[in-house]
Structures are given as structure tokens and as C-alpha cells.
Amino acid sequence: MCTLDRKLLRQILLHLGAAVWFAFFGAVYEHFSHEVYSYWMIYAFAFPLVLGALPYTVCMMKSYFPGERVIHRWNAAVLTWAVGSVFKGVLDIYGTTNSLLTIYPVAGGLLAAAALAILAFRKSPASPPVSAE
Numbered sequence: 001m002c003t004l005d006r007k008l009l010r011q012i013l014l015h016l017g018a019a020v021w022f023a024f025f026g027a028v029y030e031h032f033s034h035e036v037y038s039y040w041m042i043y044a045f046a047f048p049l050v051l052g053a054l055p056y057t058v059c060m061m062k063s064y065f066p067g068e069r070v071i072h073r074w075n076a077a078v079l080t081w082a083v084g085s086v087f088k089g090v091l092d093i094y095g096t097t098n099s100l101l102t103i104y105p106v107a108g109g110l111l112a113a114a115a116l117a118i119l120a121f122r123k124s125p126a127s128p129p130v131s132a133e
Contacts, residue, residue: 026042
């Protein structure tokens with residue numbers, strides 16, 4: 001297994017671990033919430049699972065490495081959306097709202113847009129020089 005595959009496998013495992021952690025956190029939090037539930041809390045695990053592990057799995061299957069800068073920004077976007085989902089779930093269970101909830105999707109969207117912009121505008125790897133024979 002080459003180094004790039006190991007880096008992608010590490011990202012997949014990190015996102016799967018985050019998904020398990022968010023699912024566990026949501027289950028424990030809602031167990032003690034006096035039978036008040038929030039879909040934002042229940043499905044917070046879906047952000048690292050669908051937007052984290054799945055894209056990296058596709059990249060690994062296609063032997064494509066998006067680059068470190070893209071990975072860092074994309075991971076930050078996924079984590080921002082997941083934490084925002086948990087925060088929204090906590091406030092739903094508590095029975096209140098907060099105007100700061102709009103920051104999480106916006107910040108996550110900006111981070112994701114930055115990652116996609118870097119991915120779209122990066123220079124392709126240089127091809128090896130062709131020798132004239």
C-alpha cells in the first residue's frame with residue numbers, strides 16, 4: 001500500500017471514528033433527555049459518514065489524492081457541520097433557539113467552497129519530461 005493510500009485510509013478511519021463518536025454521544029445525550037428527541041442530534045453522525053468517509057473511499061478506489069490543503073479544509077467543513085448539528089440538537093432538546101446557529105452551516109459551506117476551489121484551480125501534476133531521441 002503506497003503512502004497516498006495510507007493517508008486516504010487514515011482519513012476514512014478518522015471519519016468513521018467520528019461518526020461512531022457522534023452516534024454514541026447522541027444516544028447517550030438523548031437517553032438522559034427525558035424522552036425529548038431531536039433529529040439534528042440523532043443524525044449528526046451522518047455528516048462525517050456521508051461527507052467524510054464516503055468521498056475519501058471514492059478517492060481511494062479511483063487512486064486519486066486530492067491534496068493536503070483540500071483535505072484539511074474539507075475535514076474542517078465536515079466537523080463544523082457535525083458540531084453545528086449537535087449544537088442544534090442540544091438546543092432543540094432544551095427547548096430554545098439561538099441566532100448563532102446560522103454560523104455553522106455558513107462556516108461549513110465557506111470551508112467546503114474553499115476546499116473545492118483549491119481542488120478545481122490547482123495545477124495538475126507536471127508530466128515527466130519527454131526525451132528527444
